[in-house]
Amino acid sequence: MTRSIALAGWVFAALHTAHADTVSVAVAANFTAPMQKIAAVFEADTGHKAELSFGATGKFYAQITHGAPFQVLLSADDTTPAKLEREGKAAPNSRFTYAIGTLVLWSAQANYVDAQGDVLKKGDFKHLAIANPKLAPYGAAAVQVMDKLGVAAALQPRLVQGENIAQTFQFVSTGNAQLGLVALSQVIVDGKVRSGSAWQVPANLHDPIRQDAVLLNPGKDSPAAAALLTYLRSDKARAIIQSYGYSF
Numbered sequence: 001m002t003r004s005i006a007l008a009g010w011v012f013a014a015l016h017t018a019h020a021d022t023v024s025v026a027v028a029a030n031f032t033a034p035m036q037k038i039a040a041v042f043e044a045d046t047g048h049k050a051e052l053s054f055g056a057t058g059k060f061y062a063q064i065t066h067g068a069p070f071q072v073l074l075s076a077d078d079t080t081p082a083k084l085e086r087e088g089k090a091a092p093n094s095r096f097t098y099a100i101g102t103l104v105l106w107s108a109q110a111n112y113v114d115a116q117g118d119v120l121k122k123g124d125f126k127h128l129a130i131a132n133p134k135l136a137p138y139g140a141a142a143v144q145v146m147d148k149l150g151v152a153a154a155l156q157p158r159l160v161q162g163e164n165i166a167q168t169f170q171f172v173s174t175g176n177a178q179l180g181l182v183a184l185s186q187v188i189v190d191g192k193v194r195s196g197s198a199w200q201v202p203a204n205l206h207d208p209i210r211q212d213a214v215l216l217n218p219g220k221d222s223p224a225a226a227a228l229l230t231y232l233r234s235d236k237a238r239a240i241i242q243s244y245g246y247s248f
Contacts, residue, residue, distance in 0.1 A: 020047035021224035024069060026060040027052050028076035028211060029166035030101060030138055030183035034244045035074065041240070042231050048224035056164035058135030064089060064216060071219025072228055074098060074211065076165070077137035081214035094215035098232050099246035101209035102184035103141050103201040108173055113197040119179065120151050127160050129171040129180035138165045141206040142181035148205045184245035191243055211246075 027035045032054050039050040053060075057076040064070060064084065073090070075081050078097065084090040105120065107113045112123075119125070131139030139161070146152040160176070162168030165183050172180035181201070187194050213232060219225030231237055238248065 020049070021222060022049045022051055023071050023219065023222055023224035023228050024051045025053065025072045025074060025228065026064070026068075026070040027054050027074045028057050028060075029054050029136070029164040030076055030185055031074055031099070031211065032166060033185060034099075034240050034246070037240050038232070038237050041236060042228060045236070046224075046227050046231065048227050050224075050228055054164075054166065056132065056135040057137060058132075059164070069218045070216055071222050071225040072213065073216055074213050074232075075137075076101065076209070076211055078210040078212040081212040084214060084216065089217055091215040091217070091220055094229070095212045096229075096233070097210050097248070098213045099211045099241050100248060101138065101211055102203075102245050102247075103138060103145065103181055103206060103209065104184045104187055105179060105199040105201060106169075106172060106182050106187050106196060107179050107198075108175060108196045109178065110195065111197055112178065113199050115199065117149075117199040117201065119199075120146075120149060120155065123179070125178035126158060127171075127177035127179070128155055128158050129160050129162060129168045129177035129182075131165045131168045131182075132161045132163055136162075136164050136168075137209055137211075138181070138183055139168070141209055144206040145181065145201055188243075188245050 039052055043049050057080050061080050081095040105113055105117050113119055130142040133139035133143045146155055160171055162171055168180055169182045169186045171177040187198055
C-alpha cells in the first residue's frame, strides 16, 4: 500500500467519526446528474451533506463576486476558478480538474443526426440550441465548433440560446429546437445514449473543456468542504464521473 493510498484511507476513516456538516456547492449545469449521485454516496460514506445549486458558470462567478456564500465551485471551465484564486475569492492552490467534458450534437429525433455531423451543413432544421457562450463554457465550445466547420454565419439566424446547458438541453428534449450542442453527460442514461440521435464532436474542433473545482473563501474552515474536494478524487466518485462520458 502506497503512502498516498494509506493517507486517503486514513482521511476517509476520520471522516466517518467527524462531526457531520453541510457544504454549499455551486455546480455547473452540465454536471447535474453525476453530482447528484456523488452527493448521495458522499453523504452515505462520510455523513457530510452537499447542498447543491446548479447553473451557468458565468452566473455563479457573478454571484460569488457579489458575496454569495458558496463554499465550493464545480466549474464548467478552468479559467473561472483560476480567476477567483487571483482575485482572492478562493483558497490558493486548491483548484484541480475534476472532469474533462465532451460536447455532443443531439436531437430527440431518431436517425436525424448523422455519424459525421453533416446535418449542421445540410439539414433543414429551424433551430439549433446552444448555451449562452458568454456564461457557459459549453456554449463557447459550440461557437468554436461552428467556426471550425465554417457554418457559423449560415447558422446564426437559426440559433436559440439557453442561459445554461441545462436549459439548452431542455429546448432540444421538448422539440422546441430540432438540434442542440449539449454536454454528453446530458444524453447518457445508464452508460448509454438516450433515445434520439447524436454525434460526439471531435475534441480537435474546440478547446478542451477542462472543468475545475475550487475551494471558495466561505469554505476554508469547513470540514465538509475539504471532505468533498477529497471525495471528488476518490475511485468511487471518478467511476460515477466516467459513467457520464467525462474523462480526466
